[in-house]
Amino acid sequence: GQSLEQPSEVTAVEGAIVQINCTYQTSGFYGLSWYQQHDGGAPTFLSYNALDGLEETGRFSSFLSRSDSYGYLLLQELQMKDSASYFCAVTGNTDKLIFGTGTRLQVFP
Amino acid sequence: KAGVTQTPRYLIKTRGQQVTLSCSPISGHRSVSWYQQTPGQGLQFLFEYFSETQRNKGNFPGRFSGRQFSNSRSEMNVSTLELGDSALYLCASSTRTGESEQYFGPGTRLTVT
Numbered sequence: 001g002q003s004l005e006q007p008s009e010v011t012a013v014e015g016a017i018v019q020i021n022c023t024y025q026t027s028g029f030y031g032l033s034w035y036q037q038h039d040g041g042a043p044t045f046l047s048y049n050a051l052d053g054l055e056e057t058g059r060f061s062s063f064l065s066r067s068d069s070y071g072y073l074l075l076q077e078l079q080m081k082d083s084a085s086y087f088c089a090v091t092g093n094t095d096k097l098i099f100g101t102g103t104r105l106q107v108f109p
Numbered sequence: 110k111a112g113v114t115q116t117p118r119y120l121i122k123t124r125g126q127q128v129t130l131s132c133s134p135i136s137g138h139r140s141v142s143w144y145q146q147t148p149g150q151g152l153q154f155l156f157e158y159f160s161e162t163q164r165n166k167g168n169f170p171g172r173f174s175g176r177q178f179s180n181s182r183s184e185m186n187v188s189t190l191e192l193g194d195s196a197l198y199l200c201a202s203s204t205r206t207g208e209s210e211q212y213f214g215p216g217t218r219l220t221v222t
Contacts, residue, residue, distance in 0.1 A: 012180075015149070030207075030209075031209055033209045041215070042113075042199065042213040042214060042215050042216060043152070043199070043213045044213070045209075045210045045211065045212070046130075046211045052171065072111070078116060080180060085166075087151060087152065089152075089209070091207055091208075091209050094165065095157075095164065095165055095206050095207030096154050096157070096165050096207065097142065097207070097208070097209060098154060099144075099151045099152040099209060100151055101149060101151035102151050
């Protein structure tokens with residue numbers, strides 16, 4: 001089967017850096033994705049890692065270690081608008097996109 | 110390019126009734142996936158359709174079903190509603206099956222009383 005674990009909640013202050021971890025178990029791993037969802041909104045795609053290493057997109061970066069079945073999303077220069085839920089998701093040989101339960105990020109001024 | 114649309118946005122039903130939700134994908138996208146979102150449970154995969162065929166199914170009872178039309182629009186149906194079916198139902202479209210980058214609609218908020 002497939003399962004993912006991520007912290008339920010993370011808090012930080014504006015301007016800080018926060019890391020949201022995700023560990024996964026899946027058969028035939030293809031890649032790890034991250035999505036952002038604001039309250040009342042639709043999930044939006046942030047990043048995808050298929051290979052080990054760090055992918056940077058502006059203030060957001062995503063990391064993957066296939067050998068450790070682990071990844072993280074790094075948010076830098078936090079802004080109030082980054083307050084949202086963040087989901088990691090894996091794709092494997094079942095061709096399904098399986099989501100974690102989400103991490104709620106609260107950014108304080 | 111228009112985004113994914115879902116109708117209706119809100120729905121209130123009573124136990125035992127059935128409901129049909131609709132999803133129109135982004136133009137050119139042939140894959141439509143459905144998810145159920147409840148507090149604390151994340152997004153639970155229901156099923157995925159591509160070219161009018163169900164390609165994948167999650168672990169939901171047979172009361173949950175779906176279909177896809179030739180124009181890629183999709184519907185999902187839930188029969189004999191239970192209180193536990195109250196949730197946000199999201200659909201997402203992509204160009205192919207098993208795509209990591211999916212485009213989500215705003216969802217249909219279903220409340221079962």
